[in-house]
Amino acid sequence: MTLKRILQKPTPFALAGVLCAVLAGAAEAQDNSPEPMLKKTVQTAVAAAGQRLPLEVPAGQVVQLRITGENVHVDLRDAQGLHLRRLAENGRGVQTAMWRTQGAQHEQLWATPVLAGLPATAGLQVLQTWTSEGPAPLSAADTPMGPQLQALEQAVAGGAGTEAFWQTVQRQGAPLVEPWQDGQLLVTFVWRDRGNTNVRLFGSPSGDHNPLQKLAGSDVWWTSVVMDPRARLSYGLAPDVPQIADTRQQRRMILATLQRDPLNPAVFPTAPWGGLDDIHQGRSVLSLPQAPAQPWVAARAGVPRGTLTRHVVHSAILGNERDVWTYVPAGAGAQGVQGLLVLFDAHAYVHDVATPRILDNLVANGLLPPVAAVIVGNASPEVRGDELPPNPQFARFMAEELMPWVQAQGLGQMARRTVVAGSSYGGLVSSYLGLTHPELFGNVLSMSGSYWWAPEGEAPGWMQRAWQTLPAPMPNVRFYLDAGLFESGRGARDGILETTAELGDVLRARGLRVMQRSFVSGHDYVQWQASLGCGLVALLAPQHMQLSRVRGCKGVPQ
Known part of the structure; x- marks a missing residue:
């Protein structure tokens, strides 16, 4: 595929060599939001190697940004300048991003030009902030347990560890898929504990953001869904979903920590976000054995490109x-x-x-x-x-x-x-x-x-x-x-x-x-x-x- 670019009219942020970070907040922001921060407007020249943007929101806040621009990526980096997650990719138009901030001492907001020699411009607006009241409480989960987890549960009760289980999952890939009743399959989504207080599934057939439960005495979080063997879907996992006071917005908080399944190598899109290895971008893919073929989706050698x-x-x-x-x-x-x-x-x-x-x-x-x-x-x-x-x-x-x-x-x-x-x-x-x-x-x-x-x-x-x-x-x-x-x-x-x-x-x-x-x-x-x-x-x-x-x-x- 040959890619060309034509701008038929200057974009609203076409300020040569200038990045305008508009951190102007919505009037409906929560009372406990940092009001001075939300009303602040900053203009910064973008260096060829990138420019740090002065976004300082207290740790624990959930932030939603509106991002526009031209010839620029916007990323979060840690205090040492290493990549944490991409918030906006060049060429995708107006974008929004949501995450739970760790505070200015632990993360930095960076804008990086993509093509050398061209103006890099962007606009950032804080749409909303919410104060996290800690992790969302666990919900009761009543899901069937498959044979592999039943065997693990018995082994753990007898004093065994889980390392062999995780090695098997790493080798075979997640989620676990086992035969079930009436020709259906039992699909078990798993997450390895990292001191988490909750984990939710995004993209299940129910659409209910199924909570995972923790296998007693282990580091295994899990939930299971009975599925038709012809199913295909994308999904993600969200650890430590924050709890906020606004119950109308609580369902959206899963987006603040959502990521791909680290144990599933199948990813959509195939090379998410320009091939960047960012666990927060794209989704994991589950294709059960009888899912219909998608023959024209994959790249093929020798096919003429438009x-x-x-x-x-x-x-x-x-x-x-x-x-x-x-x-x-x-x-x-x-x-x-x-x-x-x-x-x-x-x-x-x-x-x-x-x-x-x-x-x-x-x-x-x-x-x-x-x-x-x-x-x-x-x-x-x-x-x-x-x-x-x-x-x-x-x-x-x-x-x-x-x-x-x-x-x-x-x-x-x-x-x-x-x-x-x-x-x-x-x-x-x-x-x-x-x-x-x-x-x-x-x-x-x-x-x-x-x-x-x-x-x-x-x-x-x-x-x-x-x-x-x-x-x-x-x-x-x-x-x-x-x-x-x-x-x-x-x-x-x-x-x-x-x-x-x-x-x-x-x-x-x-x-x-x-x-x-x-x-x-x-x-x-x-x-x-x-x-x-x-x-x-x-x-x-x-x-x-x-x-x-x-x-x-x-x-x-x-």
């Missing part, structure tokens, strides 16, 4: 700007581009999900014609929540500003060859654009779309009602919808799995063509990287969906 180019596009309608990446397939000059993918959430679908590589592989396999892509970034994480749920102004931006710009790049296609796609809110906005602008977007690819959404005060399911009541004649829009079995609702409330199925029923009842799939996964990029390829083949080359090479796209019954 060209990926970064742009910054300004919107007069929205009053903001965003990164927009264009991908042109290899050989497009000879054959011509024969399809277009418009994909939301560039921060994920450029840096985590290797969208260009997926397209390279699909074209090389003969499963797709040469397809170009326009990968649309968010103006900021906060703005994403305003723009992607059905928003007429954002639809105007797409129709009146972005798509004419795409046409000017030479990438525009007829609606029947254009796929608008995304996951979560990105799936929701894709269906909305199919509804509002079918003359531009003739195909909708929705992965775990947020079809529970409705404006405040309305019943859930706005998108379903919008398509159900759309006056005839219906637009010629085709759909690929998928969702994970782990996304089902709880209690009386429907989840993404149920609301996606409901939308599919509505669309079919209105005479539209819909392909619908479910997978044993959750709200997870590890699944979406495969779903993206499945959906593109289903919409742009449906004749290939019967081939053995795409059997991983069959999904499972709900």
